[in-house]
Amino acid sequence: MQANRNALKVAVIAVLTAVVVVFTMIVRIPTAKGYLNLCDVAIMFIAFTFGPWSAFIAAGLGTALADLISGYAQWAPISFVVHGLEGLLVALIVMKKGDEPVSIFRKALAAVVCVATVSLGYFALSALFISTVSVAAAELPGNIAQSAVGFALGLAVSAAVKRAYPPVSSLAW
């Protein structure tokens, strides 16, 4: 009887999406591309704790909805692809088979992939659809800084949450 837990999947994705939206919208430092924010912290937490699918959907959908709510609807599809991919890739890299902790090497790789996906993703898509290479290139430093800080903070936060709220492991699927 306990097999069908579809409602849990829906609940997990929905709440995590809302978390990404809130983290994206709480801290805002205005920049050319909208604003600098904490969305990467939430995305890293989800990738480390909930696995690739949740990370892909919650990260993509969450950032897209945040764009939409704050009146940057034109960025929503790009955010969806870039952050969705970021969550997916990082989660795949740090995916665990058993209880053994994630090695430093994999964490470092995850960090590189995280920063690269965000900065290059925005660079490529925005150069293609919104602006040109030179404009997109000017956004690179901001995006690199944001995702690097996001990754570091996200790593710390996921460790803290696991300690502070052990039942979190029963929610992953």
Add this chain to the structure above:
Amino acid sequence: MTTNTFVAGTGWLYRFDPRAKLLLMVLMCVWFFLPVSLIELSTVVILVVLVGLYNAGWKLVVRTFLSILPMLIFMVIFSPFNVRTGSPLIQIKSFTLITEQGLEQALRLMSRFIGITYVCTLLFATTPMHEVMLALRWYRLPYRASLVVTLAFTYIPFISDSFSQISESHRLREADDETKKRFFTRLKDLLPTLTSALVVALRSIPNLAMSLELRGFGLENRRTSFHDLSSYPYTFTHFVVSCMIPLALWFGRSIF
């Protein structure tokens, strides 16, 4: 925190069938990438802004413009450098600063950007979110996907509320002799706040799953729907109009 993007109004865009409006939005976004002259492009952009003014009011139009202003300034500064060839406009000695083609490209990008921004903003300003979802459902978006979006919207205010209360309580706990904090301490202080907000959010997950099932999520019969789009009787006509507008703008260029 408000999640509302809807601006109350009575213009024709509000009475336009959301399904057709979605199509119109996509078609217009595509239109801005068609090979048209700069004059034609900017004329259409001005038309879109006027439609916005008429339907959703000047406040929204100004607010939207201000939100993309930094990006526009960025474009003005950086994009003319992109094109190095062509007839020079500004030269410093032998170094070409801005060419005619570079300027034209910058203006084209800006017009396109403004156009896409207003088209997207107008859709969500003139259609309530649940009608957007109904329209997407009509386009065969799975029920579960639309449920996730609706639930996320339900939980955004709850989580942001918890977050602000948590940061407030954090502030109230400062020790007696604390004064100005350094950047690093601030960042370190952010950590427990974020953790605590996440825990509050995570704790609500089992409750949400429980409530969904107690409200019948999981039953195999077909769901009925309380809301529908029957208040928009002219669906077909609106679809025709949605296709006509971009076509008319395309073929009507020679007339202007």
Add this chain to the structure above:
Amino acid sequence: MEPLPSDLMSFPAKYKMATALSINNLSFTYTSWTQKQLEPLFTDLSLELKEGSKTLLLAPFNKGKTTLAKIICGVCPKYFPGALSGEIQVFGKDLSTLEPWDLLSQCTYVAQNPQEQFVSTSVEEEVAFPLESMGMEVQEMRSRVNAAIQTWGLHDLRSSSEQELSGGERKRVLLAIMQAIDAPIWLLDEAFDDLDQKWRDQLKAMIQNEKKTVLVLASRYLEEFNDLFDSVLLLDEKKVLQASVSNVLSQFAHLCGDDLPNPLHHERCNIAQEKTLVCADLYAERVRVSTNTAAKFNLEIKDFSLKSGELVTLVGPNGSGKSTFSRLLCGLDAPLEGAISVDGKALVSKQLSKKVGYLFQSPDLQIFLPTVYEELAWSLQRNSNLKRKEIEQQVTECASLFSLDLSDTPTTMSYPQRKALQAAVYYLLDRPFYVLDELDSALTYQAALSIIARLRHKGAGILLITHDRQFAQMVTTRSYTIQDGRLQAV
């Protein structure tokens, strides 16, 4: 001979009333997430509800009342892991063969904390959601939704979101949903909480008149219950106790510790330095979130004072401005006019936050760290004058005063323990004044009083906010009431 009237024909059946819900030998233990072994919540619990019966099950706070409801609904241990044994039958069907959604048309659960049951963005969609799941005809659905919304006075709030509603309004939405589903079993967890008198009367009438099987779970006995129920039961020693009402009530009072001496009486409070907090001519405004009532709420406080060692209560209904006032007191918001001063010196925001500690109603919003030790030591470590040894000593003393285990994980502790931890944190901060917001809302009077007694240890002045007059009378000599943003000394 005249044919018998139809209800006499069914006479025998009335005496053999069918069983709506039966629980046999239920045992349940929550999964432990720490090293600690958890006590079973129920052992060999049995309970039978006849069709159409109205039952009140009393249980002290935190003794598994809500867990029992969740088990009956089939969502525990599914989403709240634990070890369950025993048999539950709903209308003769074994619960273990059913999924929670199969119970939708059989049993409606109204949660104690309504926030957790919301799944839609507006009130009318919330009421319609379960009917949509059933696949109900749209015409029928609309009429049921409209009727339920009318009955519970939610018409003006139809399109409001959950966040815009007050606690009482949220409860009414859940009751409207219960009415719209029209299931034969109603499971009400602290249903009368948060409701104003008018709606309490309506709920009472509904329980009396509708032919439903009703189980009300409560942790406080209300006068109103006197003539409402066929039987009053008590959850005691992990079992259900069946006895006469007066026996049940006296046993219940004993379980809640109501017969213990009031901890405030023998507690001493050592005032090191007499301080006085005074508010004069405060004026503040607040815009209600709700889109429907755009009217601004304003708060006017002519004169309020609190001295060290004093225990003062502030009593008022929901939405009367209690929390607006508390936020001013602890410096979270600034008043538009007037000033708050301590010992004659007017203080603002941060200075005030360091004089007045504010304990939120929900402890979870004030607990951050993974262990009790870290939580308690956090603020002390930021105080540069303290040495490591001193910190350790203070934390240990404080933990034993509040009966806390230093290695515990706060998020998995019980509610009363989390509440005690929240108080302990502030105890260490040693603020001269405290505002306690709805301290008694999910604690026994005894537990709430002992928290107050401990906080007063160092002579702090305490303002206790509550909507429970009975509790207010138990603790104070001086009291204020608040109504529509106007404060009055009693």
